[in-house]
Amino acid sequence: MAQGEVKHDYHLVDPSPWPVVGALGVFLMMIGAAFWLNKTYAGFGVLAGIPWIFAIGLALVLYTMAGWWRDVITESVVEGAHAPVVKLSLRYGMVLFIVSEAMFFAAWFWAWFNFALFPYDTALTGWPPAGIVPLDPWQLPLLGTVILLTSGTTVTWAHHAIQTGNKRGAILALSLTVILGVSFTVLLATACAQAPFSFGFKGAALTAFTDPAHTSLAAGQGNLGAIYGSIFFMANGILGIHVAAGTVFLAVCLGRAIRGHFTPTRHFGFEAAAWFWHFVIVIWLILFVAVYVFGRG
Amino acid sequence: MSDAFEIADVGTVHEDHPRGWRRYVYSTNHKDIATMYLWFAVVAGIAGGGLSMLIRAELMEPGLQIFKNPHLFNVLVTGHGLIMVFFMVMPALIGGFGNWLVPLMIGAPDVAFPRLNALSFWLLPFSFALLILSLFVDGDAGGRGAGSGWTSIAPLTTTGSPGPATDFVIFALHIAAASVILGAINFITTILNMRSPGMTLHKMPLFVWSILVTAFLLLLAMPVLAGAITMLLADRHFGTSFFNPAGGGDPLLYQQLFWFFAQPALTAVMLPAFGIIGHVVAAFAKKPVFGHLGVAYAMVTIGFISFMSWADHLYTAGLTAGTRTWFMFAALAMVVPVVVVISSFIATLWGGSITFKPPMLFAVAFIVLFTIGGLSGIVLANPGLAPVLHGTAYVMAHLHYVFGTSAVFAIFAGWYFWFPKFFGYLANETLAKIHFWITFFGVNIAFFPLHFLGLSGMGRRIADYSDAYAGWNFVSSIGAFVTGGGVVVFLIMLVEAFAKKRKAGDNPWGAGATTLEWTLSSPPPFRTFNELPKIT
Numbered sequence: 001m002a003q004g005e006v007k008h009d010y011h012l013v014d015p016s017p018w019p020v021v022g023a024l025g026v027f028l029m030m031i032g033a034a035f036w037l038n039k040t041y042a043g044f045g046v047l048a049g050i051p052w053i054f055a056i057g058l059a060l061v062l063y064t065m066a067g068w069w070r071d072v073i074t075e076s077v078v079e080g081a082h083a084p085v086v087k088l089s090l091r092y093g094m095v096l097f098i099v100s101e102a103m104f105f106a107a108w109f110w111a112w113f114n115f116a117l118f119p120y121d122t123a124l125t126g127w128p129p130a131g132i133v134p135l136d137p138w139q140l141p142l143l144g145t146v147i148l149l150t151s152g153t154t155v156t157w158a159h160h161a162i163q164t165g166n167k168r169g170a171i172l173a174l175s176l177t178v179i180l181g182v183s184f185t186v187l188l189a190t191a192c193a194q195a196p197f198s199f200g201f202k203g204a205a206l207t208a209f210t211d212p213a214h215t216s217l218a219a220g221q222g223n224l225g226a227i228y229g230s231i232f233f234m235a236n237g238i239l240g241i242h243v244a245a246g247t248v249f250l251a252v253c254l255g256r257a258i259r260g261h262f263t264p265t266r267h268f269g270f271e272a273a274a275w276f277w278h279f280v281i282v283i284w285l286i287l288f289v290a291v292y293v294f295g296r297g
Numbered sequence: 298m299s300d301a302f303e304i305a306d307v308g309t310v311h312e313d314h315p316r317g318w319r320r321y322v323y324s325t326n327h328k329d330i331a332t333m334y335l336w337f338a339v340v341a342g343i344a345g346g347g348l349s350m351l352i353r354a355e356l357m358e359p360g361l362q363i364f365k366n367p368h369l370f371n372v373l374v375t376g377h378g379l380i381m382v383f384f385m386v387m388p389a390l391i392g393g394f395g396n397w398l399v400p401l402m403i404g405a406p407d408v409a410f411p412r413l414n415a416l417s418f419w420l421l422p423f424s425f426a427l428l429i430l431s432l433f434v435d436g437d438a439g440g441r442g443a444g445s446g447w448t449s450i451a452p453l454t455t456t457g458s459p460g461p462a463t464d465f466v467i468f469a470l471h472i473a474a475a476s477v478i479l480g481a482i483n484f485i486t487t488i489l490n491m492r493s494p495g496m497t498l499h500k501m502p503l504f505v506w507s508i509l510v511t512a513f514l515l516l517l518a519m520p521v522l523a524g525a526i527t528m529l530l531a532d533r534h535f536g537t538s539f540f541n542p543a544g545g546g547d548p549l550l551y552q553q554l555f556w557f558f559a560q561p562a563l564t565a566v567m568l569p570a571f572g573i574i575g576h577v578v579a580a581f582a583k584k585p586v587f588g589h590l591g592v593a594y595a596m597v598t599i600g601f602i603s604f605m606s607w608a609d610h611l612y613t614a615g616l617t618a619g620t621r622t623w624f625m626f627a628a629l630a631m632v633v634p635v636v637v638v639i640s641s642f643i644a645t646l647w648g649g650s651i652t653f654k655p656p657m658l659f660a661v662a663f664i665v666l667f668t669i670g671g672l673s674g675i676v677l678a679n680p681g682l683a684p685v686l687h688g689t690a691y692v693m694a695h696l697h698y699v700f701g702t703s704a705v706f707a708i709f710a711g712w713y714f715w716f717p718k719f720f721g722y723l724a725n726e727t728l729a730k731i732h733f734w735i736t737f738f739g740v741n742i743a744f745f746p747l748h749f750l751g752l753s754g755m756g757r758r759i760a761d762y763s764d765a766y767a768g769w770n771f772v773s774s775i776g777a778f779v780t781g782g783g784v785v786v787f788l789i790m791l792v793e794a795f796a797k798k799r800k801a802g803d804n805p806w807g808a809g810a811t812t813l814e815w816t817l818s819s820p821p822p823f824r825t826f827n828e829l830p831k832i833t
Contacts, residue, residue: 008829012407015315015319017323019412019418019419020419022416024423033464033468038460041434043434043461085491089410089486092409093486107521108524115547121547123545199535199537200531223545225545226536227538227545230531230546231539
């Protein structure tokens with residue numbers, strides 16, 4: 001069956017080195033993380049405990065991201081390859097990506113509620129565990145909530161400015177959003193640093209069943225409060241990474257807004273960033289209510 | 298990798314695709330990427346199958362013959378499970394057949410995100426490399442490699458395995474999860490947004506339906522696995538205590554999270570198998586699938602239920618009686634839509650004009666084997682029986698009937714069915730039938746005795762066993778080696794087909810093969826549907 005010239009609007013992407021280069025970067029990151037984390041493993045020789053292979057892999061991944069998305073922007077803005085049906089695909093894709101992210105957070109909230117709702121199914125005697133003094137939600141965490149909600153309004157302001165062709169307004173609103181995002185990240189780090197409980201077993205590396213926690217458990221004591229800090233810091237840390245990534249995404253959009261990439265009808269890159277931003281705000285709100293307020297006991 | 302799957306020389310004139318290694322390494326073409334997926338699955342299947350040969354060789358007789366260090370046996374069992382699930386069955390059914398067929402069947406020129414598609418593929422070999430590398434570093438005190446089973450249950454994977462091998466496995470799973478999530482996003486978007494004019498959801502071929510449901514299951518389940526193994530990693534290295542009771546943690550949490558992922562994920566592996574069998578049965582009975590829409594919605598129902606029945610794997614983990622009862626009902630409810638699918642295939646055969654070509658042989662065998670596996674599944678779904686059968690060879694028999702044979706038979710059915718379409722050559726029918734009969738007898742001799750062994754109490758994942766189990770284990774090992782011989786015949790069939798180069802016509806199967814891909818040349822040109830087909 002002969003296939004004549006292209007008579008559809010779908011985007012047939014040119015061959016690209018980025019997938020294989022990015023996959024190699026991920027591989028180096030992962031194997032580098034194994035070297036980095038296993039500081040005492042003799043089998044790695046000089047590689048044990050060095051962070052550099054991880055760093056090289058990370059750099060390659062970031063380079064791939066920059067190059068890949070530069071190509072996407074070129075295809076959209078310069079080549080005009082993004083017909084309406086392609087933009088619709090991009091929307092589907094972003095929504096589905098956010099859905100998968102939501103399920104990733106579901107795992108962490110599952111862990112939290114597993115202990116916060118059913119502490120008696122484990123070795124705990126209540127929630128929060130005995131001896132844990134939680135953070136006061138109505139101080140820095142509340143301020144963080146206010147900052148994020150404000151950034152939600154500024155990003156919507158930016159959207160309206162783009163839709164009405166108000167470039168100056170869009171740049172101003174996006175700048176404010178980025179500043180608020182950075183502020184929140186700093187605030188979250190500060191709040192976590194002030195937390196009056198430790199990260200798991202105070203960051204102690206895992207050892208076999210001879211460490212004090214295990215032996216004391218055998219004696220009927222145990223450091224049962226370690227679970228509180230474990231989930232608290234992991235969940236907050238992963239949220240913080242997402243806020244930082246969303247901030248970078250918005251900062252890229254700010255750069256594109258300054259260059260005039262966005263028109264009232266074509267600005268999906270910005271919309272994707274805004275969707276992602278609203279998603280992390282919602283996750284923070286759930287975290288604030290579930291972990292900071294409800295989980296305080 | 299000869300020039301066997303060079304597409305350029307089959308008579309289409311305007312082929313402007315890149316040549317040489319760049320064509321594949323930089324590929325953004327769904328057909329080339331799908332072909333790479335298929336060959337990757339063949340390689341991984343030989344590796345994982347080779348491990349199972351060693352496992353059965355060890356289990357052929359009581360005592361330790363091959364693995365003086367039983368840890369190594371555990372490592373092979375772990376590797377076999379992970380390779381077969383993540384690097385053979387999933388890449389073949391979803392990456393390979395899905396990538397080849399979804400755009401062709403819905404009349405789309407390519408997938409929605411061709412570059413992302415390439416990333417999905419390229420993450421896999423690197424993930425596989427990490428898994429292989431784990432064999433060369435320490436696991437637990439027993440030696441090299443991760444021997445904690447494909448489920449990676451804590452504390453076997455935390456305090457039980459201080460060496461870095463488990464880290465390699467965790468990272469391999471992280472990468473594989475990313476690959477699968479990206480692939481799922483791609484398939485859902487393609488199916489929802491790129492169907493050609495007139496291809497409504499209800500007209501969509503069954504295989505596309507199965508991939509749609511599968512993609513949703515994987516999209517929702519895989520991130521939960523990513524979360525669970527991140528917690529494992531944190532417990533191993535950052536001093537957290539998610540699964541460590543000494544720190545107030547809960548080992549059961551890992552099992553809950555893992556099976557919340559694994560139940561839908563394993564279901565997701567079976568659905569494309571159903572889709573393939575539907576096409577093959579319809580083509581060789583020369584009848585449309587009986588109750589096409591009923592099968593499609595039954596698959597959607599299977600997907601829903603798979604998210605509500607994960608703890609049917611945890612009956613012996615200390616759940617309350619009420620919880621076990623709920624999950625028993627949920628797991629048994631799965632039977633209803635599954636029977637809808639299987640009986641619809643039988644109804645398709647009923648009164649059909651049947652020809653037993655190689656794909657049809659595999660498809661009919663699939664119906665038999667999946668029924669056997671499904672029946673033992675009903676037994677295992679009962680919390681009253683589970684304490685007796687949990688952790689025995691009976692579970693091995695069950696899972697190998699539903700995955701080890703059914704899913705693989707579906708892959709072979711699809712392989713022989715679409716081989717002429719994908720590669721442009723006809724397979725040797727005699728060799729294909731020899732392959733089928735050897736494999737069919739081999740797997741049944743290998744796996745049916747495991748029922749008896751499990752019922753009489755033989756544990757799984759153990760390198761040695763009591764002399765009382767010797768007889769059936771010997772039989773089972775003979776069956777495994779016969780199956781291995783079947784794989785050799787399969788490889789001979791491949792070499793023969795690519796050497797003889799018997800050109801295939803557009804549709805070698807006749808009137809029963811009705812989907813869009815049979816209207817294209819064999820193999821299809823590099824770019825298809827430059828003008829979208831109108832479906833009436």
